[in-house]
Amino acid sequence: MAANGPKCTAVDCDDANKSLKDPINVAVTGAAGQVAYSLLYMIGRGEAFGKDQSINLNLFDVNSMMRSLEGVAMELEDCALPLVNNILLAPDVETCFKDAAAIFLIGSSVRIEGMNRKSLFQASVPIFKEQAEAINQVALKDVKVLVLANPCNTNAYVCSHYATCIPKENFSALSRLDHNRTKVQIARRLGIPAQDVQNVVIWGGRSGTQFPDIRHATVSYNGVLQSAVSALADEKFLQNTIVTSIQKRNPAILAARKLASAMSQAKAACDQMHDWWNGTRRGEFVSMSVLSDGSYGIPKDIFYSFPVQIRNKKWRIVKGLPIDEFAREKLDASARELVEEKEEALALCEEVDVDQGGTLTS
Numbered sequence: 001m002a003a004n005g006p007k008c009t010a011v012d013c014d015d016a017n018k019s020l021k022d023p024i025n026v027a028v029t030g031a032a033g034q035v036a037y038s039l040l041y042m043i044g045r046g047e048a049f050g051k052d053q054s055i056n057l058n059l060f061d062v063n064s065m066m067r068s069l070e071g072v073a074m075e076l077e078d079c080a081l082p083l084v085n086n087i088l089l090a091p092d093v094e095t096c097f098k099d100a101a102a103i104f105l106i107g108s109s110v111r112i113e114g115m116n117r118k119s120l121f122q123a124s125v126p127i128f129k130e131q132a133e134a135i136n137q138v139a140l141k142d143v144k145v146l147v148l149a150n151p152c153n154t155n156a157y158v159c160s161h162y163a164t165c166i167p168k169e170n171f172s173a174l175s176r177l178d179h180n181r182t183k184v185q186i187a188r189r190l191g192i193p194a195q196d197v198q199n200v201v202i203w204g205g206r207s208g209t210q211f212p213d214i215r216h217a218t219v220s221y222n223g224v225l226q227s228a229v230s231a232l233a234d235e236k237f238l239q240n241t242i243v244t245s246i247q248k249r250n251p252a253i254l255a256a257r258k259l260a261s262a263m264s265q266a267k268a269a270c271d272q273m274h275d276w277w278n279g280t281r282r283g284e285f286v287s288m289s290v291l292s293d294g295s296y297g298i299p300k301d302i303f304y305s306f307p308v309q310i311r312n313k314k315w316r317i318v319k320g321l322p323i324d325e326f327a328r329e330k331l332d333a334s335a336r337e338l339v340e341e342k343e344e345a346l347a348l349c350e351e352v353d354v355d356q357g358g359t360l361t362s
């Protein structure tokens with residue numbers, strides 16, 4: 001049956017006559033994996049780079065996953081996403097990172113049961129060395145690199161160590177999942193939407209020592225903007241419940257789903273890149289693992305999650321938040337762990353450099 005009146009497709013109606021910006025190259029490794037499966041769709045919907053930013057998706061995974069990656073690309077095509085200009089299945093990381101404006105590093109050796117942290121590093125250092133050297137050679141010099149693959153803080157350190165032509169500020173590791181989880185815990189407790197909770201802080205690394213801190217958070221509650229601490233009025237929740245519930249969230253999801261969290265991780269990656277790309281809202285700060293400049297007494301030169309504000313694609317650590325004794329202990333414990341991890345990774349970098357007959361890149 002022929003319809004009367006002007007033709008209007010869904011795209012015309014939603015984004016009335018918006019003209020698209022020239023495409024940028026966005027690279028994703030581990031692109032046949034679980035997290036990428038959700039993330040690629042979100043990027044294609046404009047949730048990281050904006051609803052008017054056209055995108056070339058450059059996807060990489062190991063050879064044995066190429067067939068599966070073809071399937072992911074077919075599905076992406078079938079989504080008919082207006083922002084996706086091109087999908088490239090890259091045969092190597094150099095092709096994947098060519099002229100990339102943004103890179104999500106998701107793929108790495110996966111921790112197998114019984115594998116200790118040292119063997120995980122032994123597997124991941126050469127991978128991140130190779131990827132960093134490729135980024136160095138072929139990505140745009142102002143590329144933004146977000147590392148998801150665990151241990152993400154130290155993997156980000158290794159990448160920034162080897163990508164000597166790219167400013168270290170252009171690397172970050174993901175701490176937004178725990179940030180989002182903390183917001184949701186507060187929101188559920190108060191019966192308000194998550195967007196009414198702001199300025200929680202995740203301090204440290206992605207491990208048991210990480211500290212979700214709600215002392216600086218604000219909530220819109222009963223029509224009033226107030227501190228989350230006074231709205232919650234529950235010291236036990238503040239000191240213990242929230243910390244342990246965030247720490248137990250991954251095992252809880254794994255036990256229920258028989259698979260690790262993936263959709264929420266992808267959404268968090270999108271949120272972190274979105275704010276890096278577009279800036280944070282006035283008065284708001286978000287958690288992001290970035291290179292420490294010594295703020296809050298945290299040793300310099302480790303990737304550590306801090307509160308940041310972002311303008312013009314540059315983050316700045318929010319200074320001067322009061323740190324009480326309880327928080328101090330937590331901040332320092334996570335810093336000690338990350339310093340130790342970095343030293344282990346650096347020792348492995350030296351071994352890898354010697355094995356490969358190169359010299360240290362310092």
Ligand SMILES: NC(=O)c1ccc[n+]([C@@H]2O[C@H](COP(=O)([O-])OP(=O)(O)OC[C@H]3O[C@@H](n4cnc5c(N)ncnc54)[C@H](O)[C@@H]3O)[C@@H](O)[C@H]2O)c1
Binds near residue numbers: 033035061108149
């Ligand atoms: N901490 C968390 O909450 C959390 C949750 C989910 C995932 N993660 C981390 O995110 C990463 C990916 O998770 P996932 O669920 O998508 O895992 P996955 O196993 O589903 O996917 C990982 C993908 O990476 C690929 N890969 C392996 N080695 C690679 C290499 N050298 N280069 C490029 N790709 C490579 C694999 O082939 C696979 O397709 C893991 O490091 C995981 O630890 C963390």
